[in-house]
Amino acid sequence: MTDLPEDEDFLLLADDDEEGATADERAGVPWVVLVVDDDPDVHTVSRMALDGIHFLGRRLEILDCYSGQQACALLASRQDIAVMFLDVVMETDDAGLKVARYVREQLGNRNTRIVLRTGQPGQAPEQSVIIDYDINDYKSKTELTAQKLFTTLITALRSYGDLLSIAASRDGLRQIGNVSAQLFRIRAPRDFMEQTLAGLMEFVSGERGAIFCREPEGNGYSRVLLPLAMQGWSVESEAELLRRVQEISERRHSEAADDHSFLYVRTPNERELVIYLYHPQPIDLIRRDLLSHFVDKVAIGYDNVLMHEWQAQTNHWLEEQVQERTRELSEKTVRLEDAHRKIADELKLAHILQQAILPPPLPCDSRFQLTATMRPAREVGGDFYHMLRLDDDRVAFLIADVSGKGVTAAFFMLRAYSILHQIATSGAAPAECLTRANAELCEANPLLLFVTLFFAICDVRKRTITYATAGHDMPYLLRADGTSLSLPRAGGMLLGTFEQASFTEASFDLLPGDRLFLFTDGFTEAMNDAGDFFGETRLMESLLQARALPVDDMVQAVIADVQAFAGAQPQADDVTCVLLDLGYASFDD
Numbered sequence: 001m002t003d004l005p006e007d008e009d010f011l012l013l014a015d016d017d018e019e020g021a022t023a024d025e026r027a028g029v030p031w032v033v034l035v036v037d038d039d040p041d042v043h044t045v046s047r048m049a050l051d052g053i054h055f056l057g058r059r060l061e062i063l064d065c066y067s068g069q070q071a072c073a074l075l076a077s078r079q080d081i082a083v084m085f086l087d088v089v090m091e092t093d094d095a096g097l098k099v100a101r102y103v104r105e106q107l108g109n110r111n112t113r114i115v116l117r118t119g120q121p122g123q124a125p126e127q128s129v130i131i132d133y134d135i136n137d138y139k140s141k142t143e144l145t146a147q148k149l150f151t152t153l154i155t156a157l158r159s160y161g162d163l164l165s166i167a168a169s170r171d172g173l174r175q176i177g178n179v180s181a182q183l184f185r186i187r188a189p190r191d192f193m194e195q196t197l198a199g200l201m202e203f204v205s206g207e208r209g210a211i212f213c214r215e216p217e218g219n220g221y222s223r224v225l226l227p228l229a230m231q232g233w234s235v236e237s238e239a240e241l242l243r244r245v246q247e248i249s250e251r252r253h254s255e256a257a258d259d260h261s262f263l264y265v266r267t268p269n270e271r272e273l274v275i276y277l278y279h280p281q282p283i284d285l286i287r288r289d290l291l292s293h294f295v296d297k298v299a300i301g302y303d304n305v306l307m308h309e310w311q312a313q314t315n316h317w318l319e320e321q322v323q324e325r326t327r328e329l330s331e332k333t334v335r336l337e338d339a340h341r342k343i344a345d346e347l348k349l350a351h352i353l354q355q356a357i358l359p360p361p362l363p364c365d366s367r368f369q370l371t372a373t374m375r376p377a378r379e380v381g382g383d384f385y386h387m388l389r390l391d392d393d394r395v396a397f398l399i400a401d402v403s404g405k406g407v408t409a410a411f412f413m414l415r416a417y418s419i420l421h422q423i424a425t426s427g428a429a430p431a432e433c434l435t436r437a438n439a440e441l442c443e444a445n446p447l448l449l450f451v452t453l454f455f456a457i458c459d460v461r462k463r464t465i466t467y468a469t470a471g472h473d474m475p476y477l478l479r480a481d482g483t484s485l486s487l488p489r490a491g492g493m494l495l496g497t498f499e500q501a502s503f504t505e506a507s508f509d510l511l512p513g514d515r516l517f518l519f520t521d522g523f524t525e526a527m528n529d530a531g532d533f534f535g536e537t538r539l540m541e542s543l544l545q546a547r548a549l550p551v552d553d554m555v556q557a558v559i560a561d562v563q564a565f566a567g568a569q570p571q572a573d574d575v576t577c578v579l580l581d582l583g584y585a586s587f588d589d
Contacts, residue, residue, distance in 0.1 A: 030061035031157055032080050036071040036099065037087040042141070046085065049146040055157050068095035072102050081112050082160040083153060086135075088118040097133060104134045111163045113156035117141050168286045187312070192305045193228040196298050197275075201231065203294065204261070204287065206279040208232025212245050213302075214272040225249060225274065232278075245274045258282040263291075267299040269306075347379035347407075357417065362387055362395065367460045367582070370397060371551050374576040375522075375559070382409025383520050383574035384417050388424060393461040396424045399518040399578050400453040401472065412449045416441060416495070420455075430455045430468035434492060434503040438470070441496035451495040454518055458510075458580065465516070466507040470495045473521060476540060478547055480513025480583070484540060513583040515554075517543055522575035526562045534565050551581045 035046045043064050053060050063081070065071040068090050075081065084103075088096035096116060103109045115137040116129060129138060136159065137152055144152070186192045193211050201209050209232070212225040225245060230238075248255060248262045249272060255262040261283065263275040275295065283291065361371045372385040382402030389395050400416060402409045419440045423433045433455055441451065454475060456467035467487070471494040474487045492503040510516075519539070526534040539558070546557040555577060562575065 030059045031055060031082045031160075032061050032063065032078070033153070034063045034065065034071070034074065034081050034084040036065045036068070036084060036090075036096070038066050038090040039087070040066070042087070046149070049149045050153065053150065053153070055154060056161070067091050068099045071099050075099075075103055075107060075109070075112070079109075083113045083115065083156040085115050085117055088116060097129070100133050100135055110134075111160060111167070113137075113160050115139060115152055115156060117144060165286050168284075169290065187305060187308050189302070189305050189309055190228065192302065194231075196301075197229040197231055200275065200277055200291075200294070200298075203291065204277055204279040204283055205281060206277045209275070209277045210241060210245070211276075212249075212274045214249060214274075216270045241276060245276060248274050256283070256288070261291075263295050265295050265299045267303045269303045271299075271303065271306075273299065273302065344379075357414065358384060359387055362389065365460070368395070368458070369551050369581040369583075370395060370578070371555065371581075372397075372399075372576075372578040373555055373559070374574065375571070376574045377522070377571045378406050380407060380410035381405060381574035382413045383522065383576035384413050385518075385576055385578050386417065386421060386424065387578065388421075390427050390457065394427075394457055394459050396455070396457045397518075397578055397580065398424070398453060398455040399472070399520060399576060400451050401520045401574070401576070403450050405573070408447065409449070412447075412451070416451050420453075424455075429505065430457055430466055431492075431503040431505045434468050434470055434495065435501070438493075438495045438501050438503075439499055442499040445496050448497075450497045453495055456516075460582075463510045463582075464507055465510060466505055468492060468503045468505045470503065473519065473524070475516050475518040476543060477508075478515040478517065478543060480511055482544075482547075484544060486536075510582050515547070515551075515583070516580040518578040518580075520574060520576045522571070522573040523558075523562055523577070525573055526566045526575075527569055527572065528565055528567055529569060534562055538565065551579055555579055 033050065035043055037043060037046075043066075047062055050060055050062060063074065065074055071084075071086070075084075086096045086099055088094065090096060092098075096118070100114050100116065103112060103114065114135040116133075116135045117139040119141045129135065136156060139148075139152065186195055193213075197209050197211050200206065210230040211228045213228050214225050225242070244262065248264050252264055252266075252272075254264045259280055259282075260276065260278045263273075263277070265273040265275065267273065275298075355374070358372070358374060361369075370387050372387060374381070374383050374385060376383065382404055383400065384402075385397070385399045387395065387397035398420065400413075400420070402413045402416060404412075416437070419437050420433065423436050428436070434453065437453075451470065452472040453470040454467065454472040455469075456465050458465045467490060469490045470492045474489055476484055476486055478484050487508065488506055490504050490506040493501040495501075523539050524534055524536055528534075538561075542558045542561040543554075546554040549557055558577070559575060
């Protein structure tokens with residue numbers, strides 16, 4: 001490893017006597033000046049006038065050509081000619097003009113400064129030459145004194161240097177653009193910094209280099225400089241490099257010498273980078289400026305690639321979390337589905353048990369027929385009915401609707417059914433049955449559930465029905481003569497709401513062929529897609545249309561009408577009905 005200087009030769013981009021010096025100037029590369037003239041004396045005088053001139057620390061190297069043809073051959077072989085003093089009339093009257101056109105058009109050389117001089121101005125008028133040819137100055141040999149020759153030369157050299165600087169800047173920017181385009185496609189931080197170091201070394205023609213980083217930690221910085229990229233180093237040379245890098249990091253500024261550079265960089269996200277480059281040739285001002293811009297891009301790119309890595313890691317973590325949560329959700333879904341299956345199986349059993357509790361149709365009697373059905377909205381429901389013979393002439397029947405739906409309503413329904421069955425079996429009058437049932441239901445009703453109910457006793461010998469209600473929809477009486485009506489309401493509160501409630505009775509006479517239809521609100525409150533209810537009017541129309549059917553067929557026809565009306569809408573409430581028919585025979589006293 002070349003020993004690193006202990007002193008600070010100069011700060012990068014600092015002002016000193018050689019601030020504007022290029023690499024050629026520092027290396028003492030001469031300015032190449034070409035004199036093209038067929039007069040040997042002109043060459044002698046030109047050398048005498050230009051002897052000893054130095055510009056920007058560089059001497060002159062003067063080349064001689066004595067014809068246009070000879071000049072073209074030399075210009076084709078050399079690209080470093082800064083200024084050409086070109087005679088117009090040589091082997092031909094326009095030999096110099098041909099050389100000028102050859103340089104610009106065939107060689108494509110736009111940098112060499114061409115000073116056209118002639119001893120016969122009439123051969124090549126100045127205005128037409130300036131317009132038609134890409135030359136930089138036009139002088140008569142007689143006016144080119146030593147002083148004017150000096151002035152013309154320095155002006156041309158400065159212009160030539162500016163053109164080279166522009167070309168160097170353009171080439172440098174193109175090189176930086178190419179490297180940057182490659183760098184910003186890299187997503188791995190280590191690869192990014194290794195490619196960055198390679199690009200920097202190529203940019204400065206370096207032989208070895210290294211990049212170190214110090215990450216922010218809390219409100220300050222960790223004191224450890226992490227090597228991100230190193231090229232061209234031996235193990236024994238790294239210790240000295242680390243010492244100098246640590247110094248640069250502590251001083252927090254860049255440092256440069258002819259053969260090496262330390263670049264201190266702070267990224268937008270407060271990371272510290274120290275870049276070391278060893279380059280045998282000095283870096284000129286233009287490349288130093290471009291290097292500064294390049295490093296700024298590197299700082300932004302490094303933050304971006306770390307951000308991309310963080311995002312990739314975060315996305316990976318999120319994906320793992322999603323996968324884990326998906327697995328957990330899948331397992332829970334399996335358990336939930338299993339629980340649902342068990343619940344569904346148990347509800348099916350509950351449905352079977354609930355249907356088994358409800359009494360079957362009473363055996364046919366020559367004087368009447370009584371049938372009933374209950375279709376719960378769920379597996380189990382809160383609607384129920386009951387019918388039983390009290391004696392040879394009397395039959396009791398009821399229909400009820402428990403508040404709520406599902407399992408809760410079903411449990412309360414079982415309790416209400418059991419109480420009413422026990423009381424009805426005793427043969428008590430309808431109002432007394434409801435009074436006693438209400439008292440028992442109020443004793444233990446923590447959920448404050450209630451029951452609507454219609455309870456009736458039919459005396460088939462006397463052809464009368466005595467009934468009491470507890471807030472239930474009144475049945476429809478379909479007369480044998482084709483008329484229909486809703487029974488008058490008998491007063492009574494909902495069962496289970498008020499322990500001291502009282503109930504009244506009402507009665508009416510029956511005629512042969514009459515039918516009494518008891519129902520729950522699952523019929524009237526069935527809803528279609530438009531949000532309309534089936535309602536009492538449609539129910540009455542459906543009953544009248546099915547009036548002539550047998551009892552069981554009539555019940556199924558009315559239920560079918562309700563289902564057709566609801567269409568795709570799911571059943572929202574239990575559908576329960578009881579039908580009493582007195583059409584089998586005439587009554588005898």
